[in-house]
Amino acid sequence: MFDIYLTLIARGLSTGAIYGLTAMGIVLIFQTNNILNWAQGNAGMFITYLAFFLLALQLPYPLVILLAIIAGAIMGGLVEKYLIRPVREKSRIGLLMITLGLAMVFEGLAAFIFRPFPRNFEPLLKGSIAIGPITLGQQDVLVIVLSTLIFASLFLILYRTKIGIGARGIAEDWYGARVLGVPVFTISLIIWSISFALSGLVGILIVPRFALEPHFMLPIQVKAFSAAVLGGMNSVLGAAVAGLLLGVMENIIAFHFPYLQESFSLVLVVIVLLFLPTGLFGKKTQRRF
Amino acid sequence: MLKIEALVSGYAHLEILHSINLKVEKGEIVSVLGSNGAGKSTLLRTISGILKPWKGTITFEGKLLNDLDPIQIVKHGVVQVPEGRHIFPGLTVKENLLLAGYKFGKIELSERYDSVYTMFPVLKEREKQLGGTLSGGEQQMLALARGLMPKPTLLLLDEPSLGLAPKLVTLIFKTLERFRDEGLTILLVEQNAKRALEISNRAYILATGYLALEGNSSDLISDQNVKRLYLGR
C-alpha cells in the first residue's frame, strides 16, 4: 500500500514539475511587469507545433528541443518589444487583455496553419524504470531532472547575475531602477524570452501525455496559475514549491476520487484565496494612498 | 557644464514646467527651491530622461541630452538620487549598489565598491543586509552611495533631507559638502530652504512651474523677496 503512494508521489512530482515550470514563467513576468500572462500556455502550444513539424523533417529530437527553446525566446522578446512595451504605462487590466488577445492569436494561427485535429506526439524517452518500489516513465524522470536543473539555474541567474539582480530590482521598484540607469526594458525583454522559452520546453515535455491540438496547454496553464497564486505571485521559489505540491496532491486525490482530479486544484485555490488573499507565500501589502 | 534653455515639460497632458532657464557650472552646488507642486521634481525627472522635454534644450558638457534615455544619461555622468530614496527593499546593500553600477565590468565594479565603502563605512558593515531593514538614515546613505556608484560628474539630488531627523539632516548636508570638496557638481532640490542656501553657491527659486528668482545663495539668504516668494508673503 505504502509503495503505491511512493509511486503516486513520484508521478505527482513529475506533473508538479511541469506546473512549477509554467508557474515560474508566469511569476517571472508578473513580478517584473505586473502582468498576468494569459498567453503562457498557448505560446508553449504554438512552439510545440513548430517542434512537431521539425521532428517530421527527421531532425534529431534534442536538436528540436533546443530549436524550440530558441524559438520561444525569440517569440517572447518580440511580444515584449512590440505588444507589451507600448501599453506598459496604461492599465494593468488592459495588459491582461492584451495577453488574452495574444493567446487567441496563437490558438487561431495554430489551428489555421497546422489544422486543428489531434496528433500523436512521441516522447523523447519511451521506456520506464523502476527505482526500488517505484515505477516511473523515463520521460517523467527526464522532466524531474530537467526541471530541477532549470529551477537551479534560474536561481543562479536571479541571485548571481547582474541581469537577475536587475530583474529583482525592477520587480520591486521599476522607477528606482530606471533612474539608476538599469536597462529596465532590456531586462524585461530577457524575462519574457526566458518565460516563453520555458513554456516551449514545457509544451514539448508534456504533450506526449495528451495529444497535440490547439487547446492542450489550457489545463496546464490553469493549474500553473493556481500554483502561481498559491505561491503568492511574487516568489519564483513559491511558484515552484506550490507547483510540486499541487502535482503531488492532485495525483493522490485522483487515485482516491478520480472525479475530483480536475476541480481539486481550482477549489483549493478559491479556498486559499478566501482566507489568504495574497496566497500562501505572498507578502501582505498595506492599504494606503 | 549643465545648461537648460527654455525648457517646457510635464506629464501626459499636464504642462508643469513653463520655459525654464538654468545652468550649473563645474564644482558648484546649485539649489532649486520652491514649495510643493512648483515643478522641482519634474525638472530633475526631465534632466534624467524619465520625462521627455516638450520644448527647449538640455545640454551637458556640450552634448544634447534631450532625446537620450535614462541609461545613456547615466553613462554620460548625470545621475539622479530620487525623492523618497527608492531603495530596493528585498535586495542586499551590495546588490543595491551593484544595480547602480550596472554599466561597469567586474574589475571596475569592485573598485567602485571600495571607493563608495570608504566614503560610507557603515554600508560596508551592512553589505549583506537587505535594503528594507536599514534605518531611515542608513537608507539615505545608501541612496547617496548608489548615486556615487556610476562615477557621476553631476549629481541630481531630490530632497535628500526628506523625513530625516534634524541630526541626520545635518549629517547629509555635511556629506554633500564633502562631495563638492572632492570635485563633484551637485544640483540640489530642497524644501529646507535655509539649509540648502547655506551650502549652495547659487540658487533658483521655482514657483508653479516658472522661474521666480535666481542668484547667489549668500545674497538670497538675506533677500526679502525670497521670503516673499518661497514662504509666500
Added chain:
Amino acid sequence: MILQVKDLTVRFGGLVAVNKLSFDVKPSTIHGLIGPNGAGKTTVFNSIFKLVPYNGNLIYKNIDMGKYPTHSLVNMGISRTFQNLSIFYSMTVKENILVGLHSKKSSNLIKDTLGYKINSEKELLEVSELLNILPYLSVYAMFLPFGILKMVELARALISKPQLILLDEPGAGLNPAEKERLKEIIKRIKEMGISVLMVEHDMGIIMNISDEITVMNFGEKISAGTPEMVIHDLKVIEAYLGEEIHA
C-alpha cells in the same frame, strides 16, 4: 468642538508616522495643519477616514469615530479632498460632483434600473457657481486642466453640505491668481458654517485665513495657536520655516 483628536498614534511597520497627537477643531473655524513633508499631516486625514489603522481617539461632535466605516463619514457630515488630485477621470464634471452627493440622496437599485431620476440640480448649481465651474459641467474630467479639476474636487466634497471639510493642500499647483480665489472660496466655506481642517504648504494661504494652526514635525505636535503665535515660535522656525518670517 467639532473634532477632537486625542493621543492619535499611527505606525507603519516600525515607523511612527504620528505620535500621540492631540488637537481640537472649533466649530466654524479654519484650522491649519502644517509641518515639513513627511511630518504626518496626510496620515492624520487618512486616520480620520479610517484608511490607516490607528490608536487613540478621534471624536467628532461627541461621537467616537472608531467604529464608523469610511463610507459612512460623508453622511455624518465629514468630507475631504486629496493631496494628489483624485478625480474620476472617465466621468463628466457633473457626474464627478454628484458622486459627492451619493450618500445624501437615496434611491435603490430597482428605482435606478427602472430609470427613476434624482433631482440634484439645485445643489449642483449652487456649488458650481461658488467654485466657478458651471461651464464645464458636461465635460469629461480627463480633458480639463489641473486648476479646474482642483475646483471639481472641492465641489465634490462640498456638495454634500458637510459640517467638517478636510482640505489636503488645496493650493498645491495653483497659480497666484487661482490661489487668491481659493482664499476667498475657503473663507466663504467658513461663512457657510463649515469647519475647515486644512493641510497647506503655502504660507500665504495658511497664515492669511487660518484661525488656528497646529504645527507638526516627525509625527508630533511642536506648536499650536493663532498664526501670529506660531510664526514667532522658535521651534517652528527651526523645524519648518528655516528662518524667521515677518508677518
Added chain:
Amino acid sequence: MKKSTLISLLLLALSLVLPIVLSERPSLIAYLNLIMIYALSAQGLNLLLGYAGQVSLGHAAFMAIGGYTSAILVMQFGFNNIFSIISAILLTGFCGLFVGFPSLRLSGFYLAIATMALGTASADIIKRLSITGGDQGLRNIPPLNIFSYEFVSEIQKYYLLLIILLIVFILVKNLVNSRSGRALRAIRDAELTAETMGINIAYYKVVAFVISSMIAGLSGALYAHTISYLHPVNFGLSFSIELLAMTIVGGLATIWGPLLGVLFWVFLPRIIGARMEFLATAFFGIMVILSIRFFPRGLSEIIFRLERKLKLYS
C-alpha cells in the same frame, strides 16, 4: 427630432423587418438569435468589467448554470417556462453573490484567477453530475412556452429574443446612468476615493456581480430553450475568454458595444469563409490587442469617431 433618436428608430425598424426579409433563410435568423443570446451575456460582462471594473474569467459558467437550471426544471420537474427562467435567474444571482464576496477581498489578478477557478470548476462539476446528462449533454430541451404559446420557429424566437434584449439593454442603460451606476463607475476609476465619498464599495461590488450573473443566467436559460441542446464543453474557460473578447472588441463601458462585438464575432468567420474559420480567432485576438491599444471603446469607438465626423460636416 434629435438625430440620435432618428437613428435608433431606424435601427429598430430594421431589426423588426430583418427576419421578414430573411424569412427564406431561417439559418441566418438562427444566427441572429444566437447573437442576441450572446449579446445578453456580453452585456452582463460589460456591466461588470466595463462599468464596475471587476474582472471575471468565469462568466460562461453563469450561462451554463442558468441554462441547465431552466432546462432541468422544465424537463424533470415539469415547471412552467416563466418560473423556470425566473428560478434560473435567481440561482445564478445567488451564485454571483457567492463569487462577489471574494471580490471584496481580492483585487485585480487574484480576482481573475478566483473567477477562472470557479468557472472552470463548475463546468467540470456539471460534467460529473447525472442530472445534467453528464458528458452526454442535455438534448431535446423543449422550446420556450409562455402562456401556452410555443416559440418554435426561428422567426418567433427572434421577436421574443429581440424584446428581451431591448428590455435588458434599456434597463442596463438606466442603471449605469443612475446614482448606482455612478457609484459603480466611481469605484472603477478610483476605489478608495469612491469609498471616501460615501460609497459602500462592498455593496456595489457584490451588486455588480449579482446583476451581471443574473443577466448571464437569463441568457443561458434562453440559450437552452432556443438551441435545445446543452453541453458543458460549450461553457468552459474558452467560452468565458471569448465572451470577454467580444465585450472588449465591441467596446467596454458602452451600451451597444456588447451587441456589436458579438455580431462581429459570429459573422466574422462567415465573412472570411468557413475554411478560414480559425483565422477568424487569430484575427479576433488581433482586434482585442488593437482595441486595448488604440480604441479603448472597441468597435463602438470607431462608430463614435464616424459620428463625430458626420456631425462636423453636416
